[in-house]
Every structure is written in structure tokens, then in C-alpha cells.
Amino acid sequence: MSMVAGSQGPDGLEPIDRTVRKQVVPHGVLGMLLFVLTEIMLFAGMISAFTIAKASAPIWPPPGQPRLPVEATALNSVVLLASGVALILAHRAFHKGNRSAMLRPMWVALALGSIFVVVQGYEWVRLLGEGLTLFSSTYGAFFYLIVGVHAVHAFGAIGLLAMATTRLQNGYLTPGFFGATEIFWFFVVGVWPIVYGVVYL
Amino acid sequence: MAELIPTQPDPGHEDDHHHGEQSFVSKYLLSTDHKVIAMQYMFTGMAMALIGGFMAYAFRMQLAFPGMDVPFFGIVTPANYVALVTNHGAIMIFWVAMPVLIAAFGNYLIPLMVGCDDMVFPKINRLSYQVFLVSAIVLLSSFFVEGGGFGGAWTTYPPLSAKAEYNLTPLGSSLFIGAVGIEFIAFLLGGINFITTAMNSRAPGMKLYDIPMVIWMIVIASILFMVSVGPLLAGAIMLIFDQQLHTAFYDPNRGGDPVLWQHLFWFFGHPEVYVVLLPAVGITAEIITVFSRKKLFAYRTVLNTAIGTGVLSFCVWAHHQFISGIDPRMANVFTLTTLLISIPIAEMMFVYIATLYGGAIRLTTPMLWALAFIFEFLIGGVTGIFLGASGADIYMHDTYFVLAHFHYTFFPIAIIGTYAGVTYWFPKMFGKMMSDRLGKLHFWGTIIPFNFIFIPLFFLGAGGQHRRIYDFQNFPALAGEGMQDLRILATVSLVVMLGFQVVFFYNFIISLMRGEKAGKNPWKANTLEWTAESPPPHGNWKVLPTVYRGPYEYSVPGREKDYWPQDEPN
Ligand code: HEM
Numbered sequence: 185m186s187m188v189a190g191s192q193g194p195d196g197l198e199p200i201d202r203t204v205r206k207q208v209v210p211h212g213v214l215g216m217l218l219f220v221l222t223e224i225m226l227f228a229g230m231i232s233a234f235t236i237a238k239a240s241a242p243i244w245p246p247p248g249q250p251r252l253p254v255e256a257t258a259l260n261s262v263v264l265l266a267s268g269v270a271l272i273l274a275h276r277a278f279h280k281g282n283r284s285a286m287l288r289p290m291w292v293a294l295a296l297g298s299i300f301v302v303v304q305g306y307e308w309v310r311l312l313g314e315g316l317t318l319f320s321s322t323y324g325a326f327f328y329l330i331v332g333v334h335a336v337h338a339f340g341a342i343g344l345l346a347m348a349t350t351r352l353q354n355g356y357l358t359p360g361f362f363g364a365t366e367i368f369w370f371f372v373v374g375v376w377p378i379v380y381g382v383v384y385l
Numbered sequence: 386m387a388e389l390i391p392t393q394p395d396p397g398h399e400d401d402h403h404h405g406e407q408s409f410v411s412k413y414l415l416s417t418d419h420k421v422i423a424m425q426y427m428f429t430g431m432a433m434a435l436i437g438g439f440m441a442y443a444f445r446m447q448l449a450f451p452g453m454d455v456p457f458f459g460i461v462t463p464a465n466y467v468a469l470v471t472n473h474g475a476i477m478i479f480w481v482a483m484p485v486l487i488a489a490f491g492n493y494l495i496p497l498m499v500g501c502d503d504m505v506f507p508k509i510n511r512l513s514y515q516v517f518l519v520s521a522i523v524l525l526s527s528f529f530v531e532g533g534g535f536g537g538a539w540t541t542y543p544p545l546s547a548k549a550e551y552n553l554t555p556l557g558s559s560l561f562i563g564a565v566g567i568e569f570i571a572f573l574l575g576g577i578n579f580i581t582t583a584m585n586s587r588a589p590g591m592k593l594y595d596i597p598m599v600i601w602m603i604v605i606a607s608i609l610f611m612v613s614v615g616p617l618l619a620g621a622i623m624l625i626f627d628q629q630l631h632t633a634f635y636d637p638n639r640g641g642d643p644v645l646w647q648h649l650f651w652f653f654g655h656p657e658v659y660v661v662l663l664p665a666v667g668i669t670a671e672i673i674t675v676f677s678r679k680k681l682f683a684y685r686t687v688l689n690t691a692i693g694t695g696v697l698s699f700c701v702w703a704h705h706q707f708i709s710g711i712d713p714r715m716a717n718v719f720t721l722t723t724l725l726i727s728i729p730i731a732e733m734m735f736v737y738i739a740t741l742y743g744g745a746i747r748l749t750t751p752m753l754w755a756l757a758f759i760f761e762f763l764i765g766g767v768t769g770i771f772l773g774a775s776g777a778d779i780y781m782h783d784t785y786f787v788l789a790h791f792h793y794t795f796f797p798i799a800i801i802g803t804y805a806g807v808t809y810w811f812p813k814m815f816g817k818m819m820s821d822r823l824g825k826l827h828f829w830g831t832i833i834p835f836n837f838i839f840i841p842l843f844f845l846g847a848g849g850q851h852r853r854i855y856d857f858q859n860f861p862a863l864a865g866e867g868m869q870d871l872r873i874l875a876t877v878s879l880v881v882m883l884g885f886q887v888v889f890f891y892n893f894i895i896s897l898m899r900g901e902k903a904g905k906n907p908w909k910a911n912t913l914e915w916t917a918e919s920p921p922p923h924g925n926w927k928v929l930p931t932v933y934r935g936p937y938e939y940s941v942p943g944r945e946k947d948y949w950p951q952d953e954p955n
């Protein structure tokens with residue numbers, strides 16, 4: 185999937201525009217924005233379904249279900265948010281044209297993102313052990329559904345950022361590809377506080 | 386490559402992308418050319434239409450002649466019947482209307498009408514079709530697994546769809562949902578391409594209001610699709626979990642809520658009807674302007690109306706749930722929004738009539754189809770108003786009146802709109818003219834029986850005949866002779882209509898082989914696709930066009946010719 189359709193400009197970074205028209209936003213950025221629009225609606229669907237289930241249940245959370253790790257996850261959320269900050273730093277460096285200063289914040293974002301998913305995975309294993317499963321209640325089912333779908337997106341974002349980092353190292357990271365990566369990463373980071381607020385609190 | 390686009394470097398063409406000698410596989414199956422992908426979508430869509438039509442034939446025969454050994458099918462069992470009905474509906478909407486109207490026309494027309502050489506993401510485009518093909522195969526395979534195809538209606542309401550104890554299709558039901566989900570991924574990939582290309586790759590000089598209406602409509606439809614599909618995907622994941630892992634999202638005994646699905650489904654489902662409607666409305670706009678030699682009346686109004694309709698279409702979904710136990714106060718709100726949404730639709734109809742008014746109308750085959758679209762869709766829209774009033778709908782709901790209503794919307798869209806588009810762009814697509822005589826024969830052979838199929842169904846529905854019933858002989862009140870005669874009339878008309886489709890395929894093939902050469906611009910139209918060769922080569926133009934004016938400058942006073950192509954400097 186080459187976002188830039190195999191195009192490289194004289195400096196190996198800027199795509200040559202194949203029409204005379206100037207792209208208002210790079211193709212990759214616009215395409216990713218549209219994709220994220222769908223993703224936002226996917227989460228909106230799950231979250232509103234969850235809210236309805238929660239509102240119509242007599243007792244919530246249902247009796248006998250373990251408590252979610254509110255504090256540990258709050259800490260983990262900070263880790264994820266920090267990865268977003270790291271990416272903003274990379275963004276600044278990119279637009280100053282300082283590609284070498286980008287590499288470090290990119291790695292930091294990647295590392296923080298990975299810590300986030302590993303800690304989440306660990307919490308899941310613990311909760312499963314305590315008896316919260318997909319089948320134990322709609323509470324459990326929604327928890328694994330929403331947090332699981334978010335985790336899938338987090339993996340996707342990590343993959344994309346890793347690709348961007350490789351491209352950066354090889355000297356052909358285009359604004360389109362980097363912009364698309366950023367948008368997806370910020371989406372994954374940005375939707376998390378909402379998920380946390382609705383599901384955990 | 387060099388001889389095609391000498392003036393510009395051509396980064397869209399990648400290493401695996403050779404000109405000149407190509408094998409069949411790389412030219413037609415693995416191509417990233419938007420025109421080839423359009424044809425893949427179109428021919429797959431047409432094949433699915435034949436399958437969906439055959440299903441309709443089988444179950445309509447059962448309704449007219451219960452228990453009959455249907456030629457080419459056999460005895461239709463109750464399980465067959467519900468599976469056929471369910472898959473017929475799903476196929477016609479998701480595997481015919483969407484792929485042909487949005488994916489095929491979108492792929493073919495967007496680059497050609499905005500004046501660029503291909504989609505901005507050609508490989509994603511190719512992937513889109515491949516994913517779509519997989520979804521069609523998954524759907525059709527569901528008929529051959531244990532238990533057979535899913536029969537719980539295309540709306541897949543739980544608990545019927547969620548539990549194998551109820552629907553008796555443990556695998557078929559999940560393959561059905563899975564196929565729909567896979568297909569949505571295909572259209573998501575396609576939609577991203579359509580919108581990005583239309584916004585970013587327009588020819589120099591083409592301002593937003595110079596974009597042909599059909600392109601705007603496909604773009605708006607793609608946006609509607611992308612905004613509405615998320616909640617349905619969420620619901621579909623939950624439904625497959627309920628089916629296969631026995632979670633309880635929709636199980637009221639274990640804290641779930643079956644009506645939740647209805648909300649997620651119809652939040653998508655109603656915008657979806659506009660997703661397929663808008664491209665057909667756009668195709669009609671192109672055709673009626675060309676064949677009445679008039680400017681489109683109120684271009685900006687049409688565009689704004691389409692956007693407004695799109696927004697409003699997110700606020701009407703619960704009109705499908707008036708008898709699902711929703712709060713009556715909520716029913717009032719949705720009655721209001723539903724009646725409101727018929728206003729923009731009516732307005733578009735008036736705009737089209739105003740466009741035709743006083744024009745130099747030429748009744749070619751595509752023009753006949755376009756006029757038929759306006760006329761037949763009107764019947765669909767007007768009957769929708771009856772249903773939108775919740776008081777009337779409580780009686781009409783789930784009867785053949787609803788069925789006839791939406792067939793008067795969908796048939797004009799998916800079938801009439803498609804024939805309009807295919808007969809209009811055939812000369813561009815294949816470089817040959819279609820026979821007008823055969824085209825008209827096919828037109829009347831389709832339109833007349835179509836009305837004879839569905840008008841009787843309005844009466845049957847108003848008489849209390851419910852949908853999705855295998856054999857009305859079990860209901861004495863509905864089995865009387867008068868009603869059975871109407872059923873037979875509908876079925877016989879269907880068989881006649883299906884028979885006339887042979888004329889179309891004959892015309893298609895004979896015109897491909899022996900049709901008159903079309904030349905670049907046989908209809909003397911303004912839009913950019915008519916400035917390319919017929920059929921356009923890979924890359925579309927030697928030199929990409931520049932645009933100087935809007936698409937509908939017909940019969941401009943003081944000009945010698947009655948048309949003024951968008952790319953002519955003056
Ligand atoms: C012009 C404005 C329209 C209005 C006011 C309208 C209204 C309605 C209402 C209220 C229903 C629900 C009836 C019931 O189930 O009891 C309905 C059903 C339906 N409509 Fe429309 N409609 C309109 C346009 C369309 C269009 C453009 C399409 C398709 C392209 C369409 C397709 C359908 C379908 C497929 C159903 C049946 C769904 C099912 O239960 O299986 N409608 N319409």
C-alpha cells in the first residue's frame with residue numbers, strides 16, 4: 185500500500201504532482217481523514233450501545249463482577265497521551281525540515297505506544313482470571329469489545345508508525361505518509377480518554 | 386508509457402505496470418486502471434443481478450403457484466423461500482446497486498469527468514474490487530454450508546438472527562453478516578479513493594461548481610456511506626459474537642437488548658437508501674441536460690439539496706421501528722423528520738422537470754430511461770409519505786405496501802438508473818453505438834411489466850397481506866381468488882420482464898461486435914469524458930485537459946453550436 189503511489193521528487197521526499205493542480209492537502213492525509221471519520225463513527229456506535237445497555241440495567245456494574253483497574257489504567261492512559269506529545273514533537277521537527285531531530289521522538293512514541301498495549305494486555309489477563317469474561321455479563325462483553333477494538337487500532341497505529349520510521353531512516357518519508365500516520369495515531373490517542381471515561385468510570 | 390503522456394512525469398504508473406503487450410491476467414484481472422476496475426465491478430454487479438433476479442423468480446413462482454415444481458429450480462421449501470427472499474434483498478442492495486452505481490460508475494466516471502489519468506490510490510482501488518469479489522463469494526457460499534443460506538431477512542433482526550436454535554442456519558447466518566462486513570470494507574476503500582480523487586485531482590480550472598453533478602452525487606453518497614457504516618459495523622461485530630461465541634449483546638434474558646440492533650442497523654439503513662439514490666439522481670442529471678440541450682436548472686440548489694438530504698437522512702431512521710416498542714413521543718419526532726425529508730426529494734424532482742421544460746427533447750434510449758427514473762421514483766417517494774406518518778404505518782408496516790413502496794424506489798435506482806447510465810456511456814466505454822431500436826424494445830419490455838409487478842402489490846398490501854410469508858393458502862382471509870389473481874399477475878409480469886432482459890444482453894453483445902463506431906462525442910455533450918478517445922486509452926488523455934466553464938452550457942445564446950465543451954477555451 186504505497187500512499188504516495190511510488191512517487192519521489194528531486195529530494196526524494198516530495199511527490200511529484202501528476203496533475204497541474206496543487207493538492208490542497210496531500211492525498212494521503214485526505215484519505216486518512218476520511219478513513220478516521222468512519223472509525224470515529226465505529227466507536228460512536230459501540231459507545232452509544234454501551235451507554236444504552238448501562239442506562240437500562242438495574243444495577244451497574246452487574247453484581248459479582250470484578251472492579252476494573254481504574255487507577256492503573258489512568259496511569260497507562262497518561263503513557264498513551266505522552267506518546268501523542270512525542271509525535272507532536274516529531275511533527276514540529278518535520279515541518280522545520282529537520283528530519284534528523286525527528287527520529288528520537290518517533291522512537292519514543294513507538295515505545296510508549298507499545299508499553300500501553302502490553303500493560304493493557306496484562307490487565308486483560310488479570311481480569312479474565314478474576315472472572316470478567318465475554319460471557320459473564322454484557323458488562324464484560326462490552327468491556328472486551330470496546331477495549332479490544334481500540335487495542336486492534338493501537339496495533340495498527342504502531343505498525344504504521346514503524347513504517348513511517350523506516351521510511352524516515354531510508355530518506356523517503358513524504359508529508360502525505362507522515363501526515364496520514366499522525367492522523368491515525370492522534371485518533372487512537374484521542375479516542376482513548378473517551379473510552380476510558382465511559383467504560384472505566 | 387512515454388508516448389501516452391509526454392508532457393508529464395507519470396508516477397502513478399508503477400513498476401509492475403507495463404504498456405503494450407500484457408497478458409490477459411495482468412491486463413484485466415490485476416490492472417490498477419480505473420476503467421478496468423469499473424468494468425470488473427460492473428460485470429460482477431450484473432452477474433449478481435442475474436442471480437438476485439433468478440431468486441425473485443423462484444420465490445414469486447411459489448407465491449403465485451404454491452407448491453409448484455418451479456422450472457430450473459424445483460420445489461421451493463419454506464427454508465428455501467426465506468433464504469431466497471433474504472439473499473435476494475441483500476444482493477440487490479449490496480451486490481448490485483452499490484457496486485454498479487457507486488463503484489462501477491464512480492470508478493469509470495470520476496477520473497474521466499474531473500480530467501485526470503487515474504484514481505489517486507490505484508492499488509487501494511484494485512484491492513477494493515478484490516475484497517468485494519471475496520465478499521460475493523462468501524455470500525454465495527453460504528447456500529452450500531450445513532443448514533443452508535440465512536433466512537432471517539436482510540435486516541437480520543435478533544433474536545432470530547442471533548441464535549441458531551431459531552434461524553436453523555448456524556453457519557449461514559454468520560457468513561451472511563460476514564459477507565456484508567467484508568463488502569463494506571471494499572466500499573470504504575473505494576469511497577476514500579473517490580472523494581480524494583474528486584477533490585485533489587481535478588483538471589486545472591475546474592472549480593467546485595464546475596464539477597458535473599453525477600460526480601458530486603457519488604462523492605456525497607460516499608461520504609454518507611462512510612459516516613453511517615461505522616455503527617453498523619459495530620453492531621455486526623456484536624451480532625457475530627452473539628452467533629458464534631454466544632455472548633449476550635442482543636439477548637434480553639441475559640441483560641442484552643434486541644432493539645439495539647434495529648437502531649444500529651437503521652442508522653445505517655436509511656442513509657444507505659440515499660447512498661444508492663444520489664448516484665442515480667446524478668446520472669439522470671447528465672442525461673436530461675444532454676438530451677434536452679438545456680442547462681441544468683439551479684445547479685447549486687440541486688447540490689445543496691443533496692447535501693441537506695444527506696444530513697437529514699441521519700435523523701429519520703426510527704421510522705422503521707414505529708411498531709418496535711419505541712416511545713410514542715419519539716415516533717412523533719421521527720414522523721416529522723421523515724415528512725421533512727420528502728421535501729428535498731420533491732424539490733429535486735421539480736428541478737428536473739424545470740430543466741426539461743422548453744428543451745429540445747430527444748427521446749433516445751438513455752433519455753427514456755432517465756425520464757422513467759423520474760416518473761417511477763416519484764411513485765416510490767409519494768408512497769413513502771404514507772408510511773412516514775406513524776399512524777398509517779402501524780397498519781401498513783411489514784405489508785406488501787411497504788414492499789411495493791421500496792421497490793418503486795429501488796428498482797428505479799438500481800435497474801432503471803443503471804440502464805440509463807450504461808446506455809448513455811456505452812459509446813464511451815466500448816467505442817460503439819448501441820442499437821436504439823433494440824434499446825427501446827428493451828426499455829418498454831422492462832418498464833411496462835415492472836409496473837404490472839408492483840402496482841398489484843400495493844393493493845395486496847393495503848388488503849393486509851404481510852411480507853415474508855411462504856404460502857398464503859394457510860391464511861383464508863388472504864387466500865381468496867381476487868388476491869391470488871393479483872399474485873399471479875405480479876409473477877407473470879416478472880417472468881415477462883426477466884425475459885426481456887435477454888434483449889439487453891443481445892443488444893450489448895451485438896453492438897460490441899457490429900455497432901456503429903461512436904467517435905469521441907456522439908451525444909454532443911460538454912463534460913470532459915467526451916473529449917477522450919472512445920474507449921479512452923490507459924492514462925485517458927495524451928495531454929490532460931484544462932477546464933474553462935461549468936458542465937451544462939447548452940444552447941448558449943449567440944453561439945453557433947448548441948453545446949460548449951468544458952475544455953474549449955472559447
Ligand atoms: C422519499 C422519501 C421516502 C420516505 C418518506 C420513505 C419512508 C419509508 C418508511 C416510513 C418506511 C418504513 C415502512 C415500514 O417498514 O413500515 C420505508 C421503508 C423502506 N424504504 Fe422508504 N422512504 C423514502 C424513500 C426511500 C428510498 C429513496 C429508498 C431506497 C432507495 C427507500 C427504501 C426503503 C426500503 C428498502 C424500505 C423497507 C425496509 C424493510 O423493512 O425491509 N425508501 N420507507
Ligand SMILES: [Cu+2]
Pocket residue numbers: 654655701702704705
Ligand atoms: Cu428509512
